[in-house]
Amino acid sequence: MVFRISGLSLPLVGLLAFLTVVSAYSETYVGCSSIGAALAGDQVTATSIAGCNAACAAAGYTYAYFANPDSNSNYCGCFSEGPASGGNRDPESGFTDCGNDQSTVYALATDYNFIQCYSSPSSDDTTSQITNDACWDHCKTYTNALFQYASNHFNCICSNVAISSDGSAETCSRSAYFAYSHTPFSSPSLADRRRRRLERMKREQLVMNRFCPSGLEACKVPGSEDSFECIDTSSELESCGGCLYGSYTNATASAGIDCSILTGAALGGTTCSAGRCEISACQDGFKLVEGRCH
Template sequence: MLPRMMFVLTTLTLLSLTQAATFVGCVLSLTVSLTAQNGARVSNQNACNTRCIATKFQYSYFTANTLLGTINCYCDNVGTYVASSSYLVGSSSDPSSCLDTSQATATDLRTTFNFEGCSDTLTGVTIDVAQGTILGGAIVQDPHACFQRCAGNGNAYFIPIAPSITALLPTYGCVCDYSGSGTAGTCGILEFYRYTHSATASQNAQARKREVESLAVKESGKSFCPKQMISCRVPGVEDSWECVDPQADLESCGGCTSGEYKDSGFINFTATGQDCTDMPGVLMGGSTCTNGDCVAFACKRKWTLRDGRCVRGRS
């Protein structure tokens, strides 16, 4: 047991070296105080990062030199990260340094990417502010979503896009593995934030992480769901699943229809089951799941019930 646990600890150490806190912008402190979570007073940026990592958040926001007694550290997650309209121009001497009291330093706490500076433009990439779209890239919900999208590439660029009349919601643009030319710029809204990492190192880190998770599951006997049930992915809801009985569940008969969460944390997106309510020719409420197999017992007009299936045409 001891050697295996030492392997887990060693691998976790390697992961911590691979993934580090990375600057992702200067944002309006007032917005952060209204929308972020887990606020506290801390001594410095590192203390803020440590606090948010310990509580399993994806982002930290730290504002320097605030009045004594005021909150200067907040945490946030993917999906609730500040709107792109909160991005501001920071220090003129250091692109990763934000202005005291009025600006918060936003940090992605777990990524393999490193900040390299900002660019005004990228040749071949066009931002349509009126429509809130990007030609030559993709729209994402926050910086970390861009890093995930570009995980297998050598570089990543994200850009905070301001809202407009026809695109009321602020958005972020993302460009992966850009190889063209760009012009250096001052970080802020409608500027490209550039990041690089070793794609090989990232892939190796992901493989090591899966090994650690798999071994930890085996050692602890962890299971997402009770015996004889499986954890099926909930479509449209990130990192969510529900426990179903594949032998009897009407909408996940025989397996998951939208992917299955494995004990290792890996998601198998392949459909392994069937939605019995979607059987051809079946009348609403006219099907059941028996021993992992969809069985029809009532058919629509002009369909015939035959061996638990509805067949078009009359017998």
């Protein structure tokens, strides 16, 4: 299925900025959630946490949920907002291992780095915030930001005390404080300018995600720099497994295949299924062997 949307363009500078921003952002652990939470997001194909993070960031999202309940199932849900205050679950093992029966949640658009979870940390500033992002923003002039999931809010602590010497490290459970560090800004004005820059970058990311409906990819149209097609590359015969002429939003995406011109394949004897060409009939003089015409 193909939708053609002509006349819509993103300035080259904006596109390059988007590609740079994705690689500059830090991937930061924010906890465990349910498998259902991952399924509620826009789904992309991924087989690992790192792959899910990369796919969601490339699609313009700021949060990624990955779950693999068994060897045959992987779920990667992309979101533009972080988890709800009451949505955290205890890890299955270790300090942060969410295991196979839960989703692992990462933030993709913050300069904060996850350190560890702690109990009873010191505080220079304690507040209640609606989201974890709001806590990070509130603590922008401090070295550390720590938040605790509560029933309908986040308990937020800002601190300049070295996290390694403060409090007791513990499993990242519902009652723990998730501790993060970053390079603080020396004045609120600098922090505000940086916050506005991050918000602008996030908006640029989200613009990329609005090009095509969920499940379709924006593909370049040959001969027209200002046009693209929204294609389901999982089933499109002439652009199977990716964009034949390149992705409009992801310069590093793998190119697709035109299944209709496979060597030896009969006219109408090919289909695209799950992003792979499948041959059902060959031309005279060719024989179908292990899915290929020889």
